[in-house]
Amino acid sequence: MPAEIDIARVRDDTPGSHEVIHLNNAGAALMPRQVLEATVGHLQLEAMIGGYEAADQAEAQIDATYDAIARLIGSAPDEIAIVENATRAFDMAFYAIPFKPGDRILTSVAEYASNVISYYQVARKTGALVEVVPNDEHGQLSIEALRNMIDDRVRLIALSHIPTNGGLVQPVAEIGKVAREANVLFLLDACQSVGQLPIDVGTIGCDMLSATSRKFLRGPRGVGFLYVRKDLAQQLEPPLLDLHAALWTSIDRYEIRPDTRRFENWEANVAGKIGMGVAAEYALEIGIEAGWKRIQLLADGLRARIEAIPGGQIYDLGVNRCGIVSFTIPGYDPAEVMERMAEHRINVRSSTVFSTRFDMTARGIDHLVRASVHYYNTDDELDRMAAVLRTMAKDRA
Numbered sequence: 001m002p003a004e005i006d007i008a009r010v011r012d013d014t015p016g017s018h019e020v021i022h023l024n025n026a027g028a029a030l031m032p033r034q035v036l037e038a039t040v041g042h043l044q045l046e047a048m049i050g051g052y053e054a055a056d057q058a059e060a061q062i063d064a065t066y067d068a069i070a071r072l073i074g075s076a077p078d079e080i081a082i083v084e085n086a087t088r089a090f091d092m093a094f095y096a097i098p099f100k101p102g103d104r105i106l107t108s109v110a111e112y113a114s115n116v117i118s119y120y121q122v123a124r125k126t127g128a129l130v131e132v133v134p135n136d137e138h139g140q141l142s143i144e145a146l147r148n149m150i151d152d153r154v155r156l157i158a159l160s161h162i163p164t165n166g167g168l169v170q171p172v173a174e175i176g177k178v179a180r181e182a183n184v185l186f187l188l189d190a191c192q193s194v195g196q197l198p199i200d201v202g203t204i205g206c207d208m209l210s211a212t213s214r215k216f217l218r219g220p221r222g223v224g225f226l227y228v229r230k231d232l233a234q235q236l237e238p239p240l241l242d243l244h245a246a247l248w249t250s251i252d253r254y255e256i257r258p259d260t261r262r263f264e265n266w267e268a269n270v271a272g273k274i275g276m277g278v279a280a281e282y283a284l285e286i287g288i289e290a291g292w293k294r295i296q297l298l299a300d301g302l303r304a305r306i307e308a309i310p311g312g313q314i315y316d317l318g319v320n321r322c323g324i325v326s327f328t329i330p331g332y333d334p335a336e337v338m339e340r341m342a343e344h345r346i347n348v349r350s351s352t353v354f355s356t357r358f359d360m361t362a363r364g365i366d367h368l369v370r371a372s373v374h375y376y377n378t379d380d381e382l383d384r385m386a387a388v389l390r391t392m393a394k395d396r397a
């Protein structure tokens with residue numbers, strides 16, 4: 001059994017938790033003070049001694065970021081590239097794959113818009129095909145259907161571990177097993193899962209994984225990372241190169257770095273990088289298992305509270321559901337729910353068909369409210385949110 005989260009301590013570490021009821025952790029979570037201090041501290045150092053000089057001085061802290069991320073996902077530090085966000089991380093890997101006409105890209109129904117847009121762009125340019133693996137009876141990717149779709153033209157399996165707007169957790173270890181048996185590349189978008197639940201790239205069996213700092217990892221905005229398995233990184237040519245990713249070795253020659261940092265570029269948000277490292281260390285110290293257990297309990301509690309409201313409807317799919325709760329309340333547009341919550345200093349978001357078109361079209365939904373809990377949220381906060389929703393529902397019953 002994982003140790004319990006010390007809720008008083010984590011809230012004490014989280015200044016924002018005393019200001020707002022933050023249920024937008026799938027958007028951007030509240031940073032712990034340790035992350036804030038490390039990030040702001042580096043910006044202050046830049047202002048005092050110069051940006052390049054500050055980076056020189058912070059070299060050990062920057063290295064520590066790669067170490068912490070590697071420990072968080074079970075990789076080696078030189079299998080990590082730090083980039084601007086999860087989308088850029090995903091794209092640097094995806095656009096590096098040399099697709100041929102007829103190659104098949106398999107993805108999930110719950111796929112995130114930016115990923116799908118890149119699949120179709122590449123498909124149009126190369127003649128590759130984009131195919132959606134159907135869901136099983138629980139609404140998660142069907143392993144049986146995936147197995148049946150595998151043939152020697154499948155070049156890539158790429159999907160989101162957790163969708164942007166729902167509680168679904170895809171069965172990624174089973175997907176990884178199919179990918180390995182078929183010798184197919186597996187790119188996992190772990191944007192909503194890193195920091196939320198235990199991730200081990202070896203157990204999952206993915207070759208590449210992308211994530212962001214600001215969501216469940218609780219780091220600053222504008223930074224993210226990409227994992228690429230060492231031997232694969234050496235075979236993949238990044239779609240963009242600069243003097244950090246490659247070395248200009250003679251007048252018309254360059255050599256690409258051998259490690260995963262070939263997917264990075266030179267100029268970076270150093271304060272953000274350091275902040276993300278501290279966030280990863282903080283997550284490891286708090287305990288991912290313990291956090292995950294609490295997130296699931298809180299999310300199930302929120303679902304029960306919403307279902308107790310007449311007409312309150314939950315849309316989360318899958319066998320094991322995560323901290324993202326998607327719902328509607330009768331008589332209200334999701335955008336209005338978000339506004340009304342904001343009046344009570346409760347942060348939730350709404351999500352539209354533009355984020356997950358395959359899924360929403362299939363289910364006939366065009367707009368949802370997304371409330372997303374983190375381990376620092378409390379039952380009292382959920383009670384307060386439910387009370388506002390109950391009053392709203394009564395007003396328009």
Ligand SMILES: Cc1ncc(COP(=O)(O)O)c(C=O)c1O
Pocket residue numbers: 026085086087088112114160162163164165189191192211212213224
């Ligand atoms: C499932 C999923 N993938 C990828 C992304 C993109 O992440 P970023 O905004 O860091 O590029 C998001 C952002 O919401 C997401 O929810």
